Amino acid sequence: MSDFDRIDEVVAHGLCVMCGTCAGICPTNAIIFDEKDFPNIDLDTCTNCGLCIQVCPGYDVNFPELYSRLFDDTSGLQTLTGNFDDVFCAYATEESIRRNGAGGGVVTQLLAYLLEKKEVGSAVVVCADEAHPWESKPRVVRKRRELRKCSQSRYTIVPVNQVLNQVSKIEGKIALVGMPCHIQGVRKAMEVNKALKEKIYITIGLFCELNIEKEATEELIKLRKIPFGEIEKFQYRAGDWPGHVKVWLKDGTNRQIEFFDHISDTLNYLKCIYFVERCLSCIDLGSELADISVADAWIRDHRGEWYFKGSVGWNTVIVRTETGKEVIKNAINDGALGIKRLPQEYIFNAYNRLAGHKKSRAYSRMKFLKKKGLKFPDYHFDLSSIVGVRCLKWELYRVCAWVRKIPFVRYLVIRIAFSVLGITFIKFKTRLKKRKFRNSVKLEEM
Numbered sequence: 001m002s003d004f005d006r007i008d009e010v011v012a013h014g015l016c017v018m019c020g021t022c023a024g025i026c027p028t029n030a031i032i033f034d035e036k037d038f039p040n041i042d043l044d045t046c047t048n049c050g051l052c053i054q055v056c057p058g059y060d061v062n063f064p065e066l067y068s069r070l071f072d073d074t075s076g077l078q079t080l081t082g083n084f085d086d087v088f089c090a091y092a093t094e095e096s097i098r099r100n101g102a103g104g105g106v107v108t109q110l111l112a113y114l115l116e117k118k119e120v121g122s123a124v125v126v127c128a129d130e131a132h133p134w135e136s137k138p139r140v141v142r143k144r145r146e147l148r149k150c151s152q153s154r155y156t157i158v159p160v161n162q163v164l165n166q167v168s169k170i171e172g173k174i175a176l177v178g179m180p181c182h183i184q185g186v187r188k189a190m191e192v193n194k195a196l197k198e199k200i201y202i203t204i205g206l207f208c209e210l211n212i213e214k215e216a217t218e219e220l221i222k223l224r225k226i227p228f229g230e231i232e233k234f235q236y237r238a239g240d241w242p243g244h245v246k247v248w249l250k251d252g253t254n255r256q257i258e259f260f261d262h263i264s265d266t267l268n269y270l271k272c273i274y275f276v277e278r279c280l281s282c283i284d285l286g287s288e289l290a291d292i293s294v295a296d297a298w299i300r301d302h303r304g305e306w307y308f309k310g311s312v313g314w315n316t317v318i319v320r321t322e323t324g325k326e327v328i329k330n331a332i333n334d335g336a337l338g339i340k341r342l343p344q345e346y347i348f349n350a351y352n353r354l355a356g357h358k359k360s361r362a363y364s365r366m367k368f369l370k371k372k373g374l375k376f377p378d379y380h381f382d383l384s385s386i387v388g389v390r391c392l393k394w395e396l397y398r399v400c401a402w403v404r405k406i407p408f409v410r411y412l413v414i415r416i417a418f419s420v421l422g423i424t425f426i427k428f429k430t431r432l433k434k435r436k437f438r439n440s441v442k443l444e445e446m
């Protein structure tokens with residue numbers, strides 16, 4: 001029995017992940033997402049069927065049960081990586097897809113490949129809103145050429161799964177790309193709706209440490225004094241890998257918002273102020289319930305420098321299920337993906353620290369919410385064996401969650417982050433990071 005009867009109660013308790021699954025599953029289309037990306041119910045249309053609550057990953061994800069549906073051996077649940085069959089680094093062999101991708105373009109290349117081979121008839125993706133290019137929206141794409149407009153990471157919340165209500169009307173199977181919370185919602189929805197289960201051929205999950213509020217993007221644009229009405233195109237990862245936040249204007253000019261490379265730069269630090277609070281209780285860095293998980297290949301060598309150097313990106317690919325295995329095997333054999341194998345520990349060294357932080361942070365936050373008598377998500381398994389006792393990151397975010405409520409702090413942080421002081425601090429932190437993430441083994445250079 002759930003503690004909740006309706007989706008607005010999940011929102012009221014701060015547990016909504018804004019994934020859109022409730023709206024996507026609603027048989028009467030009674031749920032609409034508002035400007036802040038929260039679901040609203042039209043009570044005149046709602047029939048109280050309870051489906052929205054059944055599929056909601058905000059307050060409950062039964063990881064052990066979903067794991068047992070996907071894998072024969074579920075031991076990965078008690079690890080930082082989750083269950084997997086294979087892991088390697090890869091890139092899209094189509095140069096334009098690779099160049100236009102967030103990392104190595106693997107996600108877009110896989111979708112293009114599946115559409116071309118007619119394994120799927122459409123793909124659920126995220127693209128820029130045409131009227132407001134700095135905003136993002138989900139889209140069901142049927143043509144390969146349309147995919148190009150929907151590549152790249154959009155560092156903001158998008159209720160992707162709301163388009164699930166369109167897919168029953170679409171011919172053929174679908175591939176869905178999403179963050180860990182989207183994949184959790186889809187897996188829950190597939191359990192209650194058998195037609196959807198038949199329809200979804202493959203889920204491709206992205207890595208996610210935490211997502212950022214829409215306001216972060218808007219504040220960056222305001223900071224650079226760019227008139228919203230003049231914006232023609234907006235990208236978070238424009239140009240050579242790892243890319244910069246960049247705006248193209250209607251007068252043909254363009255403006256770069258950040259100064260250094262993406263990972264060491266301000267957008268990452270803005271997370272401290274603009275993080276989505278519900279993400280602090282999420283335990284899933286690597287989309288553990290997806291068929292295939294894809295990350296940027298943020299892998300450092302023995303000196304702490306990027307292992308993959310150069311202007312084009314690479315991805316880390318984790319193959320989890322039988323479907324994932326089949327698709328990847330065919331994509332490699334048909335030349336859609338180029339790959340490089342590195343020792344598994346070498347690759348996971350780059351992510352396990354973050355995965356550990358994420359799980360520890362969520363564990364600490366949930367303990368905190370419990371102590372305060374507040375509701376928290378139920379993942380149906382004991383995390384204590386895989387998390388640290390004390391999570392400093394949680395302590396930091398706890399302070400930030402309080403401090404960021406003061407409008408002046410937001411005003412100040414974004415300005416300091418872009419000042420000489422902020423940039424010096426970021427450079428210093430990047431040097432420390434290089435030391436922390438150094439790989440102990442020296443591998444042959446690329």
Ligand SMILES: Cc1cc2nc3c(=O)[nH]c(=O)nc-3n(C[C@H](O)[C@H](O)[C@H](O)COP(=O)(O)OP(=O)(O)OC[C@H]3O[C@@H](n4cnc5c(N)ncnc54)[C@H](O)[C@@H]3O)c2cc1C
Pocket residue numbers: 100101102103104105106107108109124125126127150151152153154155156157158160177178179206207208209210211212294295296297298313315
């Ligand atoms: C908010 C966010 C946080 C992330 N955090 C990390 C991280 O901590 N570590 C890491 O290694 N990687 C992270 N990633 C993933 C990374 O940025 C790349 O998306 C991933 O490596 C795939 O790269 P690609 O070149 O194959 O993608 P591309 O071929 O460029 O395709 C990207 C795909 O992502 C989809 N997409 C973009 N934005 C969103 C969104 N907001 N919600 C759902 N789908 C979206 C697009 O529709 C597209 O299909 C994050 C991505 C996002 C959106």
